[in-house]
Amino acid sequence: MRRLTQATAIAAVAMLVFAGCGKKTDDSAGDKASTDDCVEVDSTKKVGMAFDVGGRGDQSFNDSAAKGLDKAACELGFDVQTAEAQDGEAESAREGRLQQLVDAGFNPVIAVGFAYSASVGKIAAANPEVDFAIVDDGVEGDNIANLLFAEEQGSFLVGAAAALKSESGNIGFVGGVEVPLIVKFEAGYKAGATAVNPDIEIQSRYLTQPPDFSGFGDPAKGKATAEGMFDKGADVVYHAAGGSGGGVFEAAAAAGGKAIGVDSDQALTADASVKDVILTSMLKNIDVAVFTYLSEVDGGTAPTGPTVYDLSVDGVGYSTTGGQVDDIKEKLDEYKQQIVDGTIKVPTS
Structure with a gap:
């Protein structure tokens, strides 16, 4: 049954x-x-x-x-x-x-x-x-x-983190493949960022279109796409692109910017050369x-x-490894509670 x-x-x-x-x-x-x-x-x-x-x-x-x-x-x-x-x-x-x-x-x-x-x-x-x-x-x-x-809920929190930490008022999102699932990440991220700063500029790109799913495993394409965002003023870029995210981290390191990981706590799993650029990760457990x-x-x-x-069972969330969001954790947790209690309805598209 x-x-x-x-x-x-x-x-x-x-x-x-x-x-x-x-x-x-x-x-x-x-x-x-x-x-x-x-x-x-x-x-x-x-x-x-x-x-x-x-x-x-x-x-x-x-x-x-x-x-x-x-x-x-x-x-x-x-x-x-x-x-x-x-x-x-x-x-x-x-x-x-x-x-x-x-x-x-x-x-x-x-x-x-x-x-x-x-x-x-x-x-x-x-x-x-x-x-x-x-x-x-x-x-x-x-x-x-x-x-x-509920990927959109965790993405809302890291979107808020990006906006709270951005000095340029310009952030980015890199999706692996433009499918409804990954659009949920983008929608939540944008909602969280604009909740903090309604005037924030958000650049958004997808690496491939279905049925081409290589966007989840192409670090070179992830790097080139993120480089374009940093060149256009972004100082924080969030990826929902699987293995391509390694390239986003490399681009952030080269540009002196920050990146946001996805699914796992990527400040623990990424190459040592880029761990310091990872502001937080959207945890999908x-x-x-x-x-x-x-x-x-x-x-x-x-x-x-x-x-x-x-979020109510911590099925999604955000990471604090590296201490880079410690100063805004209280604010992020306020947003989390508002989502859990229904005060904030996070869009999925």
């Missing part, structure tokens, strides 16, 4: 990469735990995860999902296997990746990212005995769980959603339908 939870609560696939995991975690996915702290792997509990473009190691979206998977492997004993997406791949490749995980005996299967929407719908319907979860998409099915987030889902599976009940993680 599907339920709505407010967590306010086919040919062989070319270059398909599988990586098995057990009693270990990965540095790129978050804090590394000693394998001595982990339970033994239970080979009867098999979970597969299909990453989006950029894969494990993107220091952002995929790594946040991987962190939750690693935690489930360590603490719950799941035997896990992951599959990597490729730039420019056809829909059949995504379908094949999911089916190959199913054929290998992995259940549940978690797809990371809205690009898997059609393929999850098709493969889940063809395999009703297997449980599926998808991050960031609402595709329906009796055996599909949708792990969703995909790891919490993945681990919560797998905990319920481990308990014997696989969730179905949408679960929304918002």
Whole structure:
């Protein structure tokens, strides 16, 4: 049975990469735990995860999902296997990746990212005995769980931070691909910035248009786009562009500006040469959603339908690593409370 939870609560696939995991975690996915702290792997509990473009190691979206998977492997004993997406791949490749995980005996299967929407719908319907979860998409099915987030709410807070910290009154937004999900980030960011300063100038650019999803894995394009914004007067640029964000950080460092990370606390995960330019990051706690889902599976009940993680349960938020927003934290938390209590309604488009 599907339920709505407010967590306010086919040919062989070319270059398909599988990586098995057990009693270990990965540095790129978050804090590394000693394998001595982990339970033994239970080979009867098999979970597969299909990453989006950029894969494990993107220091952002995929790594946040991987962190939750690693935690489930360590603490719950799941035997896990992951599959990597490729730039420019056809829909059949995504379908094949999911089916190959199913054929290998992995259940549940978690797809990371809205690009898997059609393929999850098709493969889940063809395999009703297997449980599926998808991050960031609402595709329906009796055996599909949708792990969703109020990205606009977290983006409002970092937009407010950008406006409070900007000295030029000019800030930027770099989106990876212009799709409704990423537009939610842009809408929230603009709303937060204009709540602080109605006259602020906001430059906005997207790296690619669908069906080209390479905008989530092209640091060079991210750098060039952000450079243009800094050249035109911006002093803070927020990216919602996955692996392309590394280029935004490089541009900020070269321009003497600031950048805002996304999904993970990127002041902890980015290259040491650019960590100091990261003002804050919009936290999207995909790891919490993945681990919560797998905990319920481990308990014997696989969730179905949408679960929304918002500010009220810290499903989204902002980071304070580096202390660069300590002086405005009180103001940001006031905005957070106004969003939680409904005083502020954050737009999604």
